Amino acid sequence: MLRAMSKPLRAGGEVDSWCTKCKLVLNHRVIAMVGGTPVRVECSTCMSHHNFRARAPGEKAPSTARASSGTAGPRSTRATSATKAQQAALDRERSWEKAVSGKAVSEFKNYRVDEIFSEGDLIRHKKFGDGVVTRILDQRKVEILFKDEPRTLAQGLTD
Numbered sequence: 133m134l135r136a137m138s139k140p141l142r143a144g145g146e147v148d149s150w151c152t153k154c155k156l157v158l159n160h161r162v163i164a165m166v167g168g169t170p171v172r173v174e175c176s177t178c179m180s181h182h183n184f185r186a187r188a189p190g191e192k193a194p195s196t197a198r199a200s201s202g203t204a205g206p207r208s209t210r211a212t213s214a215t216k217a218q219q220a221a222l223d224r225e226r227s228w229e230k231a232v233s234g235k236a237v238s239e240f241k242n243y244r245v246d247e248i249f250s251e252g253d254l255i256r257h258k259k260f261g262d263g264v265v266t267r268i269l270d271q272r273k274v275e276i277l278f279k280d281e282p283r284t285l286a287q288g289l290t291d
């Protein structure tokens with residue numbers, strides 16, 4: 133069994149899945165699991181419920197190369213107890229804080245699937261809270277960093 137993911141999947145957890153409605157691979161919430169595999173998921177973008185599908189129909193391999201940049205950078209001599217994952221989470225939270233702290237409410241855009249975002253946009257999501265657009269993945273997908281973790285959400289959807 134594949135155990136590549138850092139977090140064990142469970143019902144109520146989150147997973148990237150093909151959304152049959154948005155027609156994109158997006159962040160989903162797991163509704164039902166069978167034998168360690170998600171079977172039913174809820175799209176975080178359109179809230180539709182459908183079967184879990186790890187990638188787009190007809191796609192052979194995962195397109196998201198979410199590998200870390202592979203930096204063998206300077207190792208902190210003090211924080212030796214923190215694992216790489218913990219360090220990455222800390223770094224993320226720090227950059228999230230830096231991005232959203234002290235910002236006026238009026239600087240945040242409410243998240244909508246038909247909105248077009250730019251890198252650095254401040255987002256208010258009704259479910260995930262405040263976030264910042266960290267990457268434009270393509271015309272229809274953005275990566276938004278929320279306090280707990282980054283999520284892939286849709287943009288520019290017209291229907």
Ligand SMILES: [Zn+2]
Pocket residue numbers: 151152153154155175176177178179180
């Ligand atoms: Zn959807």
